Amino acid sequence: MxxxxxxxxxxxxxxxxxxxxxxxxxxxxxxxxxxxxxxxxxxxxxxxxxxxxxxxxxxxxxxxxxxxxxxxxxxxxxxxxxxxxxxxxxxxxxxxxxxxxxxxxxxxxxxxxxxxxxxxxxxxxxxxxxxxxxxxxxxxxxxxxxxxxSRQALNTLVAPDLVSQAETEAALTALAPDVTVTGLLDDVLATAKKAQRLNPGQVAPLALALTHRDALETACGVVCACMWQRDLWLDVTRRVPDRYVAGPATLAAWCAWRRGEHALATVACKRAIHQGPGDRLTRLVTSVVRTHVPAHRLRRPARTDSCCRPGR
The missing domain is CATH 3.40.140 (Cytidine Deaminase; domain 2)
Structure with missing residues (x-):
């Protein structure tokens, strides 16, 4: 900070x-x-x-x-x-x-x-x-x-959940070849905002969608500082197979940074880039987090909901 x-x-x-x-x-x-x-x-x-x-x-x-x-x-x-x-x-x-x-x-x-x-x-x-x-x-x-x-407790927030990863992997295998992600993000956000955990059938197409730059940038644009979004992106980060982790971990880092949780943002970035250099957005978020620029310096804040207050 x-x-x-x-x-x-x-x-x-x-x-x-x-x-x-x-x-x-x-x-x-x-x-x-x-x-x-x-x-x-x-x-x-x-x-x-x-x-x-x-x-x-x-x-x-x-x-x-x-x-x-x-x-x-x-x-x-x-x-x-x-x-x-x-x-x-x-x-x-x-x-x-x-x-x-x-x-x-x-x-x-x-x-x-x-x-x-x-x-x-x-x-x-x-x-x-x-x-x-x-x-x-x-x-x-x-x-x-x-x-x-402890520091370990912090790292655990983004550590892979092996059982949930296997469930997501099975759901990915069962996806139809022509699966559509139209409206997927809105559905995911609506579910999470009601404090409902995503099921594997929702996590799988989301994981796939976030490998595409346009989808990741769209999701990043609606990330806010709400506690329910923090919970959502950390949960998805833990549940997706490692090859899909860059997207949700980037969103988890962005949300944590917007909340002022710089230590959490840092460990989420490390998880995002662990599999390789990642998307340019992942690299950008990592750069912002590493410089400890505070969230209020964001010139054009992302869309926020009325529930975006500290601790929500």
Whole structure:
């Protein structure tokens, strides 16, 4: 997210730690998180990297992900066991050479310790934390921003459902050679809007239709930020055979991006391009998601329904 987010100015480590899971989209564990701050202490964006890399590599990756918008400082947070502490300390020294280090926190379990040299904040002596009870976390929840339990839980939202894939494959085999997709999208959207799950007989022709550029572009044009559309495109992404996944995963990514769920949009894009370079629309959506352009910057918004409000 490159724009400052409302009510994400942090005044304490508790505020910062409360915001991070909601801005990432999940609760981090065994990861290093960089929180990029504007001059007014507002959070511009966040980025996370797993601990499997060296301090030098992690520092490079996180500096490359700093937002284009003027970034005044960075807060660095390590989530993990005591063994990670030296890596976090080294990263703090490296990153501070390029961007002023505002905060250097180490979180293990429910305990937070500030590792910033010379800092006299409350966390320098270690404090117990409960990010869920933070006022910042509460506000972001009200704003409709979701924090899943883990990165794995996020990936599961777009992971293939093998049983459903087999059902869709059987339905594809049974399709008539002259199957028509006229009116298919309207029927699918009408079904999903009534909170009804598509049956395999609906998923199969939809999967086939979305392999065609015109159909995919038409579908993309009617994607909105409604929760029912989020559920629809994630469900179809999980249920179609892998060779058909690029289309629905692109729509799932586009919907997530429009909702401000950038982490979900990112994993959906990865699923969309996993089978190959994909359609030009898939590549375009992936580029938009990777640049973290916020949805309100869209010059000509896609058609929205009256139910398009956060959390719907």
């Amino acid at each position: 490159t724009d400052s987010l409302p009510d994400t100015t942090f005044r304490s480590p508790q505020d910062l730690l409360g915001a991070v899971p909601y801005l990432l989209g999940y609760h981090p564990n065994d990861e290093i998180v960089a929180v990029y701050l504007g001059a007014d202490q507002r959070i511009l964006t966040v980025a996370a990297e797993p601990l499997r890399f060296s301090a030098e590599t992690l520092s490079e990756r996180l500096m490359l992900r700093a937002p284009a918008k003027p970034c005044a400082q960075v807060a660095l947070i390590g989530y993990g066991p005591p063994a990670m502490r030296p890596t976090l300390t080294t990263m703090g020294r490296i990153i501070d050479l390029f961007l002023p280090l505002h905060t250097l926190l180490w979180v293990t379990g429910s305990r937070c310790v500030c590792l910033l040299d010379g800092c006299s904040c409350e966390a320098s002596r270690g404090v117990d934390i409960d990010p869920v009870t933070s006022p910042v976390a509460a506000q972001l929840t009200v704003d409709g921003i979701v924090a899943l339990p």
